[in-house]
Amino acid sequence: MRLQKISKTSFFIATTLLTLLITACYPDHNQSTFDPQGPVAASQLNLFWWIFIGGMIVFVLVEGALVYAMIKFRARSESDIPAQTHGNTRLEIIWTAVPALLLLIIMVPTINGLFYMYEAPKLHQANHVLEVIGHQWWFEFRYPDPNDPEKEIVTANEVYIPVGYPVPLNLDSVDVIHSFWVPKLAGKTDMVPGEGNYMWFEADVPGEYYGQCAEYCGTSHANMKFKVIAVSEPDFKSWLQVQSNPALESSDPLVQEGAGVFKSAGCTGCHATKTVVNKGSKGRVGPNLAHVASRRNLAAGMLRNSDENGSVNDALLQKNLRTWLQDPNEVKPGNLMSSGAQVYTDPDKKLTEEQISQLVHYLSSLK
Ligand code: CUA
Numbered sequence: 001m002r003l004q005k006i007s008k009t010s011f012f013i014a015t016t017l018l019t020l021l022i023t024a025c026y027p028d029h030n031q032s033t034f035d036p037q038g039p040v041a042a043s044q045l046n047l048f049w050w051i052f053i054g055g056m057i058v059f060v061l062v063e064g065a066l067v068y069a070m071i072k073f074r075a076r077s078e079s080d081i082p083a084q085t086h087g088n089t090r091l092e093i094i095w096t097a098v099p100a101l102l103l104l105i106i107m108v109p110t111i112n113g114l115f116y117m118y119e120a121p122k123l124h125q126a127n128h129v130l131e132v133i134g135h136q137w138w139f140e141f142r143y144p145d146p147n148d149p150e151k152e153i154v155t156a157n158e159v160y161i162p163v164g165y166p167v168p169l170n171l172d173s174v175d176v177i178h179s180f181w182v183p184k185l186a187g188k189t190d191m192v193p194g195e196g197n198y199m200w201f202e203a204d205v206p207g208e209y210y211g212q213c214a215e216y217c218g219t220s221h222a223n224m225k226f227k228v229i230a231v232s233e234p235d236f237k238s239w240l241q242v243q244s245n246p247a248l249e250s251s252d253p254l255v256q257e258g259a260g261v262f263k264s265a266g267c268t269g270c271h272a273t274k275t276v277v278n279k280g281s282k283g284r285v286g287p288n289l290a291h292v293a294s295r296r297n298l299a300a301g302m303l304r305n306s307d308e309n310g311s312v313n314d315a316l317l318q319k320n321l322r323t324w325l326q327d328p329n330e331v332k333p334g335n336l337m338s339s340g341a342q343v344y345t346d347p348d349k350k351l352t353e354e355q356i357s358q359l360v361h362y363l364s365s366l367k
Helices: 002-025 039-072 089-118 233-244 253-264 314-326 336-340 353-363
Strands: 130-135 138-145 148-156 158-162 167-173 178-182 186-191 197-201 207-212 225-231 276-278
Touching: 039 089, 039 186, 039 197, 089 197, 130 178, 130 186, 138 233, 148 158, 148 233, 158 233, 167 178, 167 186, 186 197, 225 233, 253 353, 314 353
Parallel strands: 130 167, 158 225
Antiparallel strands: 130 138, 138 148, 148 276, 167 197, 178 186, 178 207, 207 225
């Protein structure tokens, strides 16, 4: 009776875990590595299949031999002692040589893949080197300014790439180790402060690709997301052009009031609203907000501003901005704005509902 109970429970746990495991492989999932949409992810998946299938064959052979031996040489009665064997040179040579040979075989596609990842083929086509800088807990992106190669344009948490072109990426971090991961485009690469790192990826088809920090980096590690949006080359160029200009100034009085609050409340201390900076210059503490109202997500992917078709929904954006400004810690626990900005740390300076409304108007005007 008791045994039956235990086996029922373990059956339950086993099937639940198995279901979860299978869900993780579901290719339609936004962060599935089983649906590569670019050559780097495809080559990595290919390597995975080689190793996985090879591993399965080894598993079946070894476990098969084990089960066979257990049954065939079992003790048949209380007094029966099965034949005792100590050492078998031929067998030992075989089971050392075969795995060594298998490792040698796996080494070929692995090293091939490493070289492939290290440098983008057709690099001459890649005129858009993307700098990615990790922050607790958001991603900063920089491209060379299309109008002045000595300058860079800065954006955050959402970056466009041209379809069909390799995009080389320089990865860095300002605080702790993060890891850059866009599952459908390429595997993870660590972002090591002061060390830098390099990778590349390419998208075969236009689309919105989910990215996620993949190295534990503190309280909101799981909330450190981003989007890569792959578009045609002309669309990419016009996006870059838009990004290189400051947001349009609105004469709407509410917006103007909001711009005033943005300065007086100290937001400008950490957030820039101009995108062009000197090449390699140190970034601000907070994400660049020059075109925040054109981004599909807010708070590094935590709040979605866009409709199904990807266009920003103003009502949704304003609602999200309000949610974020009222209590950023609710959306992203541990974020630096909550612990560092006086409007959140000093009850006397707390933003009033009116100020929040003005800020929402201002920020949602930054297209
Ligand atoms: Cu950044 Cu985890």
